[in-house]
Amino acid sequence: MRPVALTGLTGTAPRLSAGRRAVVVGAGLAGLAAATILAERGCAVTVLERESFAGGRVGSWSDQLADGTRFEMERGFHAFFRQYYNLRALLRRLDPALGFLRAAPDYPIITPTGSETFTGLDGSPLVNLAKLTWRTETIRLPDLLKVDKVAALEMLRYDPERTYARWGGTTSKAYLDQLNFPSEARLRLLHVFAHSCFNPQEEMSAADLLQMFHFYFTGNPDGLLFDIADRPFGRAIFTPWLALLGQLGAEVRLGTPAAAIHRDGNGWRVDTGSDSLAADWLVLAADVPGLQRLQAASPGLADPAFAALLTGTRPTLGFAVWRLWLDRPVRPDRLPFAGTAAVGCLDNISVYERCEDESADWHRARGGSVVELHAYALPDHRTEADVKAELLAGLHRLYPETAGATILHDRYLYRRDCPSFAAGSHAVRPTVRTPLPGLVLAGDFVRLPFPSALMERASAAGILAANVLLDGAGVRPEPLWSVPVKGLLA
Numbered sequence: 001m002r003p004v005a006l007t008g009l010t011g012t013a014p015r016l017s018a019g020r021r022a023v024v025v026g027a028g029l030a031g032l033a034a035a036t037i038l039a040e041r042g043c044a045v046t047v048l049e050r051e052s053f054a055g056g057r058v059g060s061w062s063d064q065l066a067d068g069t070r071f072e073m074e075r076g077f078h079a080f081f082r083q084y085y086n087l088r089a090l091l092r093r094l095d096p097a098l099g100f101l102r103a104a105p106d107y108p109i110i111t112p113t114g115s116e117t118f119t120g121l122d123g124s125p126l127v128n129l130a131k132l133t134w135r136t137e138t139i140r141l142p143d144l145l146k147v148d149k150v151a152a153l154e155m156l157r158y159d160p161e162r163t164y165a166r167w168g169g170t171t172s173k174a175y176l177d178q179l180n181f182p183s184e185a186r187l188r189l190l191h192v193f194a195h196s197c198f199n200p201q202e203e204m205s206a207a208d209l210l211q212m213f214h215f216y217f218t219g220n221p222d223g224l225l226f227d228i229a230d231r232p233f234g235r236a237i238f239t240p241w242l243a244l245l246g247q248l249g250a251e252v253r254l255g256t257p258a259a260a261i262h263r264d265g266n267g268w269r270v271d272t273g274s275d276s277l278a279a280d281w282l283v284l285a286a287d288v289p290g291l292q293r294l295q296a297a298s299p300g301l302a303d304p305a306f307a308a309l310l311t312g313t314r315p316t317l318g319f320a321v322w323r324l325w326l327d328r329p330v331r332p333d334r335l336p337f338a339g340t341a342a343v344g345c346l347d348n349i350s351v352y353e354r355c356e357d358e359s360a361d362w363h364r365a366r367g368g369s370v371v372e373l374h375a376y377a378l379p380d381h382r383t384e385a386d387v388k389a390e391l392l393a394g395l396h397r398l399y400p401e402t403a404g405a406t407i408l409h410d411r412y413l414y415r416r417d418c419p420s421f422a423a424g425s426h427a428v429r430p431t432v433r434t435p436l437p438g439l440v441l442a443g444d445f446v447r448l449p450f451p452s453a454l455m456e457r458a459s460a461a462g463i464l465a466a467n468v469l470l471d472g473a474g475v476r477p478e479p480l481w482s483v484p485v486k487g488l489l490a
Helices: 029-040 085-091 125-135 141-146 149-153 162-167 172-179 183-195 206-218 233-247 288-297 304-312 357-366 384-398 454-472
Strands: 021-025 044-049 060-064 070-074 101-103 109-111 114-116 226-229 251-254 260-264 267-271 276-279 281-284 318-326 337-340 348-351 370-378 407-415 439-441
Touching: 021 029, 021 267, 021 276, 029 044, 029 085, 029 233, 029 281, 029 454, 044 276, 060 233, 070 233, 070 357, 085 454, 109 183, 114 183, 125 206, 149 172, 162 206, 172 183, 172 206, 226 233, 233 251, 260 288, 267 281, 281 454, 288 304, 318 384, 337 384, 357 370, 370 384, 384 407, 439 454
Parallel strands: 021 044, 021 281, 044 251, 109 337, 281 439
Antiparallel strands: 060 070, 101 226, 109 114, 260 267, 267 276, 318 370, 318 407, 337 348, 348 370
16 A cells, blocks of 8 residues: 655645635535545535435435335445545544444356356465466466467556556457457456446446556455445445534535536635525535536536536446345355346346345345345446346346245336546546636546546545645645555556
């Protein structure tokens, strides 16, 4: 683990000496991260969130089954990898021991012809790579001789400048085709890296795929296993996080969207529809569709230079989450989470009673299982009925004990708000900094100066956004951590 050197951040004062007001638009991980750092250093912060709950794509909300059971619904299972250093630093403010997290026993990738395990990979990245290659049944010596060695070495040669210059305009599919891995090895070992950030291989940049390899595997000193939350994220994370912000003097307004943004002298004014908030600083931490809507409705964001920042920002294809309450349990050896491949649109299976307490309570009381199925990068023409049929067929094929189960309850979600990392888009993606004074961007869509992904990218972007604002006032930045910025053979 190495600290990331952030050029130009030279502030040294522990807190703001004069009163500053900030409005943060969006209460996802990025917005809450920025709000926390600003409030800790003496800024008066107001957070606006259009949803009735905090957390964005990792938030949860109250729901009730037909049998009267209350539960918190989420937008899908999320893994807390050990190299999520910045997210974990924020979460330790809520729970210093991270007591709501427990180690997942394994993270298998299951296909109809077999599975791959990532247990035992706790040495150096090179040792892990050699161990995985040696023990997998999907690659034999004749296969290794056919692999494109130059392309394969790119996984160990990640460099933020050279990799994007060489591979930024190539699709992930074209890169994986060039590797010439055996088809089963490609499914079990490589498929997950593209789909885990919801982008289709046919569109996603090969450079971003290589960055994912580096961040999660070849440059990661903490192994491929992860921790899981033992309760819904609302109770585990966001209720205590909002309480912390309240203790710091920040105000969080749930169910309050930012309707429009205006320039106000040297600062900003944010209209909510019911009132108007003045601010010295503005953090835009909305998702990509929300950011685009706000930009279109806001005279203060009509600056051509700012509009140009958003040309490389768009959502990727949609994803579906289908949670099922079954009348019978899955096999006792089924793990909390498994990635899947070669079973239609099914990308992973979660067994929630092996994860969260309220699903475990329902399992004990009813005897069934709570199973969640995900499908990523869904083409626009796919219907809900079509997706459900394919997800259920995949579940029955990989977990045949579920074939005779009755679905007692279900919840189905479809969303299209995850960022695209399309080939050729890297150079025009926005960074945290903008040409507008006192305005920064935060979210998993921004381009960061160090490797990161998913929840960790959102958290780090929020911290960096706050640091940039604070640096202009001479206040010291919050430390940021990362895996090594370059690959072992860069």
